[in-house]
Amino acid sequence: MRVQQISIFLENRAGRLAAVARLLGDEGINIRALSLADTSDFGILRLIVDRPDAAQQALRREQFTYSTTDVVAVEIPDVPGGLAGVLEVLQDGGVNVEYMYAFVEKANDRAVVVFRFENLEGAASLLESAGVRVLTRAEVLSL
Amino acid sequence: MSLVTPERRTASPPHRIWNPQAECMETDLRRALQLELLREQVARMNRHCPYYAAKMQAAGIRPQEVQCLEDVARLPFTTKEDLRDHYPYGIFAVPLREVVRLHASTGTTGKPTVVGYTRQDMENWTEVVARFLVAGGLSDEDIVQIAFGYGLFTGGFGLHYGAERVGATVIPASSGNTERQIMILRDFGSTALVCTPTYAVYLAEALPRHGVDPSSLNLRVGFFGGEFWSEPIREKIQSLLGIVATDNYGLSEVVGPGVCGECLERRGMHIAEDHFLVEVVDPQTLAPLPDGETGEVVITTLTKQANPAIRYRTRDISRIVPGACACGRTTRRLARVTGRTDDMLIIRGVNVFPSQIEHVLLQFREAEPHYLLVVTREKGLDHLEVRVEVSQELFSDRMRRLWEIREALQQKIDNTLGVRAKLTLVEPGSLERFTGKAKRVLDLRNAPNGEQS
The missing domain is CATH 3.30.300.30 (ANL, C-terminal domain)
Structure with missing residues (x-):
């Protein structure tokens, strides 16, 4: 139910994102999901990869500043209102979302949304009790 | 003192001297006065400044052992760190009720260095600034635009009081806001400009962009300080603005602006030697250097009451310009400061x-x-x-x-x-x-x- 996310500090200048992508690519690491939050000065690149330990090792070696966080990935019907339904569950349960990002799966009619919660356990069980499908680590990595 | 309105943009106006008695004093007489003031200052610090008394004790010198001016070299130095370690008032030699003004400069760490002025200190500060302003061509006919920051920084207020003392019309424009500076220059008819040399260059180059022809302005003199500059920059300012640009120097630890400033000859800054004893020392050995040799400038305040300083190491690099000046002043001159012995910006x-x-x-x-x-x-x-x-x-x-x-x-x-x-x-x-x-x-x-x- 918990999925490990790697967040990387990047200066907001040309080539930094490419440098991370190239580094992971050369290590044979596959990126399953990503989001980039940025300001005019710097950005935070958040990644879910197939081999987190190898990715961390490579990042450490190349002196990147990074941290790891557990996030929750849930499956959402890929139809209008799909996301709203899930967010309403969280709102009604009084759960704060730190940040979230989504990607749409090609093969099936579904979308996957990654959530970062302050209280991960509480939020995940709230979602499950409301009938929202929380993906396992294996499911996320096989996306 | 009667001041004659100088012709605008004259190449070499006559030298006018604010305080001929002090500025043209015979060398022997001046040295005798300096020795007397130095002895008084050392005795006062020994009594009222425990931090310096301890230094003297450690150096094994008693106040009465200062017998000639050269004995100053036997006295311990004062550093920025000494001032910082006694933040905020530990360096004061008078009770705070006698202090009428505080200023501060940046320290090497989080704490600034606080300096104080008694009523007499304010009077002396005003006097020494008036001297270099007149030396650089200011008169009571001038309209002075002061584009230095007013605040804890000593630049704005120092020049302000000096210019008022000369009798000029003072505009406390303060720093920044170029559009407003240009408006004041043009509409108020400023004849004298006070700012950093860098800002003078910028202002000069900004004038045409704002549709103002520099030659249409009444500006005729400029007093620039607060940072290091060079002869090419002076020439640029003089030709762009059509003014006579002079350099002045000082630091808040000893007073602020007013330690010395150039006359119209522009060949070194005349030191207010009845208020400051300036030495140049080898930055490595700290041994005094003869006039003409380049080293670190060390300043002893001779009259400062609130926070006197003995042999303050400025970390500024310069030299004494040897020989006499054509202006008639007998005071020694300090050449432009060319750098620092530390990494201060x-x-x-x-x-x-x-x-x-x-x-x-x-x-x-x-x-x-x-x-x-x-x-x-x-x-x-x-x-x-x-x-x-x-x-x-x-x-x-x-x-x-x-x-x-x-x-x-x-x-x-x-x-x-x-x-x-x-x-x-x-x-x-x-x-x-x-x-x-x-x-x-x-x-x-x-x-x-x-x-x-």
């Missing part, structure tokens, strides 16, 4: 030490002290950027948290420096290091691409 006239940033970062437990100060010049104003490498401990995957950390760091830096700095968080390892030792300052002000106006 001057940003818009304000002193900045890399160690201040280090101090902030060390306080800030989450950051590691890898940083770089980048100084650039834009529109005639210096800009300071502080680049800090983001360590693992500082980083957060949440933008809001990372932004909060950035803001907290920015605030601490602002509070410490006294000059606005832009904080940029950078990736670890992105700041250049030289043989393992980090480079702390990147000064692009005089680089071909550093000027971005």
Whole structure:
């Protein structure tokens, strides 16, 4: 139910994102999901990869500043209102979302949304009790 | 004293002297006066300044052993660190009720250096500033635009009081806001300009862009200080603005502006020697150097009451100009300051030490002290950027948290420096290091691409 996310500090200048992508690519690491939050000065690149330990090792070696966080990935019907339904569950349960990002799966009619919660356990069980499908680590990595 | 209105833009107006008795004193007489004042000052510090009394004791010299002017070299030095260690009032030789004014300059760490002025100190400060203003061509007919910052920095107020004393019409324009400066120059008919040399160049170049022909202005003299400049910059200012530009020097630790300033000959700054004893010493051996040789400037205040300083090490590099000046003054002259013996930066006239940033970062437990100060010049104003490498401990995957950390760091830096700095968080390892030792300052002000106006 918990999925490990790697967040990387990047200066907001040309080539930094490419440098991370190239580094992971050369290590044979596959990126399953990503989001980039940025300001005019710097950005935070958040990644879910197939081999987190190898990715961390490579990042450490190349002196990147990074941290790891557990996030929750849930499956959402890929139809209008799909996301709203899930967010309403969280709102009604009084759960704060730190940040979230989504990607749409090609093969099936579904979308996957990654959530970062302050209280991960509480939020995940709230979602499950409301009938929202929380993906396992294996499911996320096989996306 | 009667002052005659000088012809505008005359090549060499007659030399006028504010206080001929003091400025043209016979050398023997002046040295006798300096010795007497020095002995008084040393005795006073020994009685009222425990920090200096302890230094004298450690050096094994008693006040009565100062028998001739050369004995000053036997006295211990005073450093910026001494002043910092006794923050805020520990260096004062008088009770606070006798202090009528406080100013402050940046310290090497988070704390500034506080300096005080008794009523007599204010009087003397005003007097020495009036001397160099008249020496550089100011009269009671002038309209003086003071574009120095007013505040804890001594520049604005120092020049203000001196110009008022001369009887000129003083406009306390303060620094910045170029459009307003130009409006005042044009509409108020300013005849004298006071600012940093850098800002004078910027202003001169901005005038045509604002549709103002510099030759249509009434400006005729300029008094520039607060930072180091050069002969080519003087020539540029003089030709662009059609004025006579003079250099002046001082530091708040001994008074502020007024220690010395140029006359119209523009060949060295006449020292107010009845108020300051200036030595030049070898920065390594600290041995006094003969006139003409370049070294670190060391200043002893002879009349300062609130915070006297004996042999204050300025860290500024210069030399005494040998020989007599054609203007008729007998006072010795200090050449332009050409550099520093430490890594101090001057940003818009304000002193900045890399160690201040280090101090902030060390306080800030989450950051590691890898940083770089980048100084650039834009529109005639210096800009300071502080680049800090983001360590693992500082980083957060949440933008809001990372932004909060950035803001907290920015605030601490602002509070410490006294000059606005832009904080940029950078990736670890992105700041250049030289043989393992980090480079702390990147000064692009005089680089071909550093000027971005």
